[in-house]
């Protein structure tokens with residue numbers, strides 16, 4: 001039998017003869033079936049080498065040393081063959097995504113993009129790769145990034161693809177996911193209904209006075225600050241307090257008490273880890289089994305779960321988001337399981353505060369680095385809300401076209417979710433063809449807003465903050481009357497861009513589109529309009545003298561939600 005086991009460093013012929021084909025067979029199995037079960041992985045990775053070793057040693061129970069040697073040889077050979085087979089297949093012309101270009105490291109393993117995402121520069125890297133390779137790019141062994149907005153409705157629309165696995169990594173588990181990570185389309189739509197009610201027009205009317213109260217407190221707290229403030233930090237406080245009021249009926253007072261419990265550090269660090277594990281969800285699930293191994297992310301999960309649990313224990317005091325998620329608005333319907341509400345609690349915290357705060361910070365940074373735009377917005381705000389007028393009353397918002405243009409333009413340049421949430425064509429589905437793009441089963445897809453929004457094929461002067469483009473496109477401003485962006489990289493190349501005005505609203509995807517898009521869009525818009533109008537009405541704002549205007553663009557990071565750098569602002573009351 002295994003005479004050769006006596007020299008364990010060189011596997012015997014019988015081990016090699018079994019381990020190599022077993023590994024090749026296992027590769028075929030891994031290609032067809034996906035599981036995140038650690039036990040199944042362990043069984044598939046260690047079981048066959050153990051069986052091979054057992055068959056190679058005459059009596060493993062009486063020969064434990066020989067068995068150990070045989071197992072070591074077998075496992076090494078088996079795993080090495082499996083790894084080599086996977087790598088060769090992924091870079092071979094036989095891989096279903098072989099026709100699409102991309103860096104070879106990304107074709108080989110998701111570890112490379114995962115590590116890159118840990119730097120927060122994924123959005124920029126993907127954009128650079130699109131510039132290099134074109135609109136359809138292979139960003140992982142089985143993942144495409146598509147910069148062509150024409151495919152958006154097919155991928156994201158009503159008959160589009162289910163969600164991908166990035167939230168499995170983000171939650172460190174493949175069960176008990178919040179609605180954003182539910183991959184079964186019917187289950188997703190079922191769970192989504194309560195969110196649609198909780199963020200629909202009737203609910204928003206309920207939240208309006210809560211929003212106004214928080215925005216008033218933000219203004220008061222800023223009035224109390226002398227001189228310079230880090231505006232992003234105050235916007236964070238406001239966004240988190242408002243989210244707590246809106247989702248959980250209260251419970252946070254960052255504006256009054258500061259961030260004593262480091263809620264924002266938990267959010268920032270947690271989301272950075274979630275982004276990393278979103279690329280390698282299997283690793284996230286492994287790490288999730290080791291207590292404390294991903295503590296900032298675990299803390300974020302626990303925090304969101306606790307907020308939901310506390311709210312459910314206290315019952316409803318206002319018609320908050322959980323009033324709807326818990327079916328309190330539908331007395332005939334049983335409440336969903338508490339576990340589901342805890343999972344959605346994590347989503348409410350992240351989606352309800354971080355994105356909106358990111359957007360508002362970007363808006364203020366854009367205004368402060370573009371004084372002529374700020375002056376135009378000031379003029380509009382003063383027209384609709386002159387001194388003494390209640391800027392927290394939303395009635396005028398609908399007619400404030402410049403304000404809306406400023407918001408859209410900041411969302412275009414700095415989409416809070418810069419790299420999009422993933423979709424995935426299941427392995428069991430048929431491949432789909434969209435124009436010249438064929439998407440084989442088992443492919444994950446992203447339509448990255450950062451790259452799409454900054455593509456000159458979609459928007460004239462793509463790198464410039466130019467709110468006027470939205471007014472031209474909606475017919476509120478004639479192209480010939482529009483002032484040019486003040487920050488054109490080549491000021492003399494100006495009118496060329498103006499002559500060929502391009503504005504493709506299909507390519508504007510900050511909230512995604514389709515039935516799985518952001519249900520909080522209307523609420524976020526209301527929040528942004530109110531806070532921007534109120535601050536512009538009450539304060540004269542400018543960046544700290546000598547502050548580098550390009551700092552924000554350079555330092556903003558993509559950790560699923562954009563992590564923004566400080567914005568030091570000198571505030572002066574206007575009246």
Ligand code: HEM
Nearest residue numbers: 179180351352355356359417421511512516517518520524
């Ligand atoms: C400017 C602010 C915001 C932006 C840019 C934004 C953007 C997004 C994006 C891009 C998605 C992914 C959609 C997809 O997978 O196609 C999303 C999902 C989601 N957002 Fe927002 N969001 C914002 C604010 C909010 C707010 C205030 C809430 C309120 C709680 C919210 C709740 C959600 C929820 C529940 C989902 C998951 C939807 C689903 O999977 O069905 N968002 N958001």
